Amino acid sequence: MIATAFSNTTLRTAPRAVRSANGSHVAVMGLSHTYRKKDGRVLDGIDFEIQPGEVLALLGRSGCGKSTLLHMLSGLTLPSEGEVVVNGNTVRGPSNRWVMMFQAPSLYPWMTVAQNAGLGLRFGRRSHEVVKRVPEVLDLVDLGAYSDRNAQELSGGQQQRVALARSLATNPEMLLLDEPFSALDAFTRRSLQRDVREIAKSLGLTLVLVTHDVSEAVLMADRVLVLDANPGRIADDVTIDLDDAGRTSGSDPFQAEQARLMQLYTQVAHGDLPAAIS
Amino acid sequence: MTAIPDTQGGFALPRLGRFRGLANAALGIAILLGLWWLGGVAVANDPDMYAFSDFAPGPTLAALWDILSTGEVFEMSGPSLYRVGMGLAIAAALGVPMGIAIGRTPWLREITNVPFQFLRMISPLSWMPIAVMVYDTWDGAIVFLIAVAAIWPILFSTAAGVRRIDPAWLKVARNLGANPLHMLFTVILPAIAVDVLTGIRLALGVAWVVLVPAEYLGVTSGLGYSINDARDILDYSRLAAVVVVIGMIGFALDYICMLLIKRFNWVRDTAH
Ligand SMILES: Nc1ncnc2c1ncn2[C@@H]1O[C@H](COP(=O)(O)OP(=O)(O)O)[C@@H](O)[C@H]1O
């Protein structure tokens, strides 16, 4: 039971049927946001672009507006100024073409693993796909054997895998992750970081990841946007130049990239201690 | 996670199926019968109370057997069950949607709080004269009284359940493309099922208590009427037998509610 949470070598490559179309192209233009007038701008003049299939990390200390920015990419919150354009269309609300994942898996405890994983399909009037699609995505996250279990019986890492399967079931073009591994133990976190990157790459998904952990950004991302706080602005745009072999926390290239990013991050964080390096 | 009042600990029913639970339940019943028997002996030996000696277990159980074996029990309890069922159905049909709305909307909660707490504290039976004037039939008046008594526990329990819903469940559902109906039937109702049923269980207790005095008036059927009728013809063993029937049916209805609560309770004991 625990073993599956740690296994990352057994990860299956995506079968053809699981492959989605192409990842989303995202353009964020002149985006600013104010929650309450007296608090001033949370985000100020954000511009960037994400290429289809790219893994982008938004790195910044707590409270700098990462989650706000991610909610705006998802359409769950609309910006006070500027716009988010996905594949040429301005985002005006949530869509089944991209899914957000949160720190807590938030599975529904009255449902089985399979019922949880199939929810997006049910909500999208695609219930007929559930029978075929749900086993596929559960296999993809190594939980095929758990489909009839109650969601509460799984470990934290397994629950987060179910949440991942639930997100993938509708064949989205883009995954938006808001610190989804921060509540997990180091072992489970490492294996999920690797697996999520591999799955996104094999499916060609665009992946946007919010994190305050430098090593997580280096492990997972092709590119990192370092955010400044009060108001949130893009301070640095860093490409992580690592091949698959280099994406191991022990390797020299990894250490070098991590040190480089850490230095940038520390400068931006105005002497605030950055999150633990592990 | 969610606290479920009245089903765990406290005076919950014994866990039948486990030998000790069964044995203790049997012991409790035996003690009750013993006290009843002692009371009967005391009454029989008291010249002033001798006339009431038919309340003792012997005559009562004989009368009870009569009522059960002739099927008269169905005649007596049918109308009562109908009235309670209707009253509860109306209370749930109004109380659950109102409870959901109040649980979800802070301003609605603030507006309704004082008036509802005020109305809740008025004994349902004090509406009796008004109910009798408003409704053409006694049946209608009794159903109204039961609904008035039953709506509050259902409404408040539902609202409390809605307020305990994890906001992340709603956010995730919205993110996965849920429309308002999905939200209601896939997330909200399953999440609060136990709270609603707990409210109904409490409401049933109140309704069953209100039923008998309500049936003392006017109607010519039902358990309350049967008690009054037995008193009028001085048939005390029959009167006591009807009291026992009322207790047994109430117990059975409560037990059904408890089984339903158990069935819909999604909280599992987990290590984390
Ligand atoms: N719904 C909200 N209403 C008002 N202020 C908010 C809301 N959400 C976030 N904020 C504020 O916006 C700032 C950025 O928050 P957030 O985007 O959650 O940061 P991060 O995810 O980087 O920790 C914080 O100062 C936070 O207090």
Ligand SMILES: [Mg+2]
């Ligand atoms: Mg955040």
